[in-house]
Amino acid sequence: MSRRSAMTVAKDAAVEAMTAPAVAPATVTTTFREALREAHREALARDPRVFLMGEDVGRYGGSFAVSLGLLEEFGEERIRDTPLSESAFTGAGIGAALRGLRPIVEIMTVNFSLLALDQIVNNAATLRHMSGGQLSVPMVIRMTTGAGRQLAAQHSHSLEGWYASIPGIRVIAPATLEDARGMLGPAVEDPDPVVLFEHGSLYNLSGTLPAEPVRVDIASAAVRRAGTDVTVIAYAGGLGKALAAADLLVAENISAEVIDLRVLRPLDDATIMGSVARTHRVIIVDEAWRTGSLAGEISARIVEQAFYELDAPIERVCAAEVPVPYAHHLEEAALPQAEGIAAAARRVVGVHG
């Protein structure tokens, strides 16, 4: 089996896990968390300049257990537990990167990354430009994002869209096992800072991957499901919901094409516009607040670049404009859900149900 076809087999791990194909040779059963861990292991083993640092990445094994076991394998110099000092250790990652190392900095969640935002925005994202191209900051900053686990307003926000507005950094957000396994490698090799978002609801996603290392790009969006009537654009934690909505719509003879953005900055306009040209209708799913969201940016680009392809207004399915509440029913109501995405699709194709 060629690598390309192996990746196609593994493309949608969630769907694949449910439909369980006959066991393909040379695949491994894994989870999103383990795939990320394997990606770290590979990056650390391949390049001695790579090291991981962050709160509880070592002895604790990572707050979401991504780095579990890496301390034992790579030692404390390369798997560095830090004090609670987000600004200091993120900035220290920038300094180490300037000096040619390849740090991976883990920040527990995007809400806490606000304490390091100064270093990311004012240093990591600007040093190349401010120095007239003399400096390079080849580092990866990883963090968890997203809601859905009843962790309330200080642990649940989706601020990746903010990061995606900043020139000078690349922003990536894996949604599949393949990307969890494959995106870290090129991110580490990238000469510029890459911010990698891990949606908290994905860590336990399970399925199979090819046994050999997975290589993917960190530049393009991917069509995860082909369709003809409506394009549903999603990323990270939203992808599963978009695919579930597409499933719901099959019964109503609505064929939804589902795009996984994968890369939030720079956006892959070509893939988006290509799909719009096929379906002429667009839904954008974004777990962030609607106002000033990535969904708003994508809508604007579609209007700028593909206005005459549109047969219906663009619809955005975003989080309600409220700090994410604790109570389960309120949290569910605050977030995009498959049924809401399907309802939006029905509206744009003009089939009222």
Add this chain to the structure above:
Amino acid sequence: MTRELFLELFTGLLREMIRIRRFEEKCVELYSATKIRGFLHLCIGEEAVAVGVVGALTEDDAVVSTYREHGHALARGVPMPSIMAEMFGKATGCSGGRGGSMHLFDASRRFYGGNAIVAGGLPVAVGLALADHLTDDRAVTVCLFGDGAFAEGEFHECANLAALWDLPVLFCCENNRYAMGTALAREHAATDLAMRAAAYGMVAWTVDGMDVIAVREATDRALEYVRDSGKPCFLELRTYRFRAHSMYDPDRYRDKSEIETWKKSDPIPALEARLVSDGLMTPAEVERWRAAVEAEVEAEIAAAVEAADAAPLEPVEDLLRHVMTEATGDVVAPAGGRST
């Protein structure tokens, strides 16, 4: 103090520690039963700090806490049913079901929350104290935070600001020797936190946080100092959590023997022993007293659970409420009876 007063004070402290311990043990059960969700951080082992510090405050004082705040809230007098209902995500919860375990609020008792951003409460505490300073109020703002928070820039900025401006803040660092899985000596190059706080120009000292009487005495002294001088003060309360960091934590990073050693200074049996050794009660009296208190506490907890179970959910239509001030309903002026 007379014997009766000592007896009353000691049994009051003991009763409150037992109440907090049993409440949190119930929370563990309810978490397994998925009635309580999200993150749940317990202060089991650290009750002497909650009871000794918060119990020493007057009604006018303010409290700013962390995500490990059940004990602080209970000791502050936030009603147990409203705390339980909050953890059940119910409309009758002290935060309307929007906060959960990590975000207990009660403005009427000047309990300014459970903050889940480590060190995030510190600047707010400084601001509350600034307002008291500007209005010549004699209230003290108590800010509780961990040894981990001490490493954040926010602590150092706040310590300097409070000392620079002479603000009535009582900084209470609950040093339980771990920030999640990171041991004190791995998060701090110099582990004497009180000494470092003193370097900001504050009166600061270390207290045995497993001894509730020592905590209470230290807090009384510190409060008196802050009230009289208007200046900040820092207490490092050396304590230990007997349970994991949260319900998610597999607790791989410390020796079980270390936990067992610390359990020997469990503040609850320690105070019972003190009652006997000080001649305030005979062992038989302690036992009878204890049985009666356990029964009362059990009944109080059972009632709180029952009420939380039966309580209504906030209607989904109200999802967008309390984001900004409402024409009616939401507080528009500072709560908690502060007059300016």
